[in-house]
Amino acid sequence: MGQFSNFGLKKFLNDGLIDLKFLEPTLVQEQVIPLLQKHQNVICLANTGTGKSHSFILPILNNLDYQLNRIQSVIVTPTRELAKQIYDNIRFFKTYQPELQVGCFIGGEDIKRQIEQLGKSQPQIIVVTPTRLKDLFLADALNFGKLSSFIIDECDMIFDLGFIDDVDYILSKVNNNVKVSVFSATIAESLKPFLLKYLKNPHFIDVNKTTVTNQNIEHVLIPTKHQDRGKVLLKVLAAINPYLCLIFVNRREEIPGYFDLLRENGYSVCQLHAGLEPRLRTQMVKRIKNLEFKYVIATDVAARGIDLDGVSHVISIDLPNNLEYYIHRSGRTGRGQYTGKSYVLYDTKNLSFVKQLEQWGITFEYQKWNSNNELVTVNLEAPRKKYQPQTTTNEVNKIINRYKTKNNNKKIKPGYKKKRKEEIDNLTKQIRREHIKNSIKKIKKEKAKERGKKLFDKE
Incomplete structure (x- = not known):
């Protein structure tokens, strides 16, 4: 793997990367940056934690005309938290390039104030959520006359949340010469017509084939054996000592019960889900990053795209129906040079899901409690045998x-x-x-x- 200096980036970018202690590009950065520098259309399959945000941030900043205060690049994200995160990552480089102008426009904030802001000056880059992008466009607040690149981040999530029509509307209005790039964990069959409509001869990059089998992550199966999952969860928590632990549930309605359970048992815990008011959710993310909590109970949608450092453990109360989400969950830990553990509380109904994940290259350890109430690794094959009652x-x-x-x-x-x-x-x-x-x-x-x-x- 090469160095960032090999990309021929502008000096201010290399200076910023040195201060960020970004020494070597990740696999996705190594493949994407040269293509976006050359204004190519890209479809990139990459999971959370692969460094994909900087794979499009760096070439965008490298290609900008800093003498032109017009919108030159649009970055669309599915959630407010991810938009703010990308905005902060871009704004970091303003220290090294004072002429950089970037704006963040998300739902839940005063749109009139945003329209006034855009009326005074148009930033060179806007980071925006789908519906707010359409609303601002319809309000004639955005000037796309000099737009050259359009990035759709977490495209599969935008599609799942029903926002793809808003993005479709905007792309139908911009110049055909605008280069469109899509970053996504997966590409569903139903998403392909949209991609074919706006991406001409795209370069296709799939780094998930290598990241799904991250050797830094230990995957562990814990049988519930029809026990109450709350009680099993408490036993798991008693056996680990995490730096930061994410606990995933499949439905938002499950969170209050587990939250109360952990709090009553003395755990430093918070909850993160789409039902929280935007301001409260933003504050909660900041508090998590400040390590005010050791345990976070979250839904897949709420945690998607939020970059949290130091996650040492991930616990899935149950396997998600969409197994791609498990890749996202486990991928929150074991980043960089660090190792992590991903625990799954499972029952016999989950065995087909486990088999599917193994076919994707994930190796599970089977652990259970011994007579001393300690978690120990046992033969994985034993519990998998399908129960066949024998006739005497x-x-x-x-x-x-x-x-x-x-x-x-x-x-x-x-x-x-x-x-x-x-x-x-x-x-x-x-x-x-x-x-x-x-x-x-x-x-x-x-x-x-x-x-x-x-x-x-x-x-």
Whole structure:
């Protein structure tokens, strides 16, 4: 891997990178920066934590005309937090290039004040959320006459949140010569028509193939065995000592219960989700970065794109339905030269998901508690065997004898042995199915009893 100095960046950028202690480019930076310097269209698949933000920030800053106070580059992000983060990363270089003008325009802030601001001066770069971009454009507050590059960051999330139509509208109004680049963790089939519409002959870069198997991350499976997940979570927390731990849930509605549980048990915990007011959420992110909390309970959407340093542990209360989100979750830890652990509380219903993740190159350790209540690694294959209730020999013999007695007086026809064998096999399978049904009924009854108790009722 080369050095940043090999890219031929302007001196102020190299000076800033030295102060940031960015010595060598990451894989995504090494591949993307030269292409954007040459004003190429790029589709880049890269997960959080790969350094992708600076892979487009640096070439944008390198290509700007600092004598021209007109919008030359637009960076669209799905969330306010990510927009502010990118804005801060760009603004850092203003110390080295005072003529740099960058603006951040997001929802939840006074749009009239933003329109007034744009009326006085147009920044060279705007970092903006999709709907606010459209609103400002419709208010005739944006001058795109000198626009040369348009970056869509976390495009898959923009699509998932239903904002892609706002971006589509803006791109349909800008000059065809504007270079469009897309950065995304995944590219869904339904997103491809949009990409084909606006990106002509793009360069395709996929660094996920290498980052999904980050050797710095240890993936651990913890069986719940139909226990209350809150109680299992407390046992896991008692066994670890994190610097900063992110705890992920699949639904926002789950957060209050786990938040109260941890707080009642003396843990320094906060919650991060889209339901928080924008100002409160911004304050919470700052407090997390200041290490005021050791544990953060979050949803995938709320945590996406927020750069948090020092995450040593990640815990998934359950595997997400979209397994791509697990890659994002685990990718919050094990960054740079640091190692990290990603724990997953799982049940038998998750085994197909685990198998899929393994096919993507992730290796899981299976851990459980020993007699001393310590987490230890055990053979992973044992719990994976699908439960197959076995019919006892006596039960099969009874069925066969009944069958023989029932059919002794019947006239023997050609092929009767084969037919008899098939019917006996079918009867045997029927007994097995009855065993499975009875087992399921038993489990359902146990779960029903659990649901009757309070969610985190202590034993």
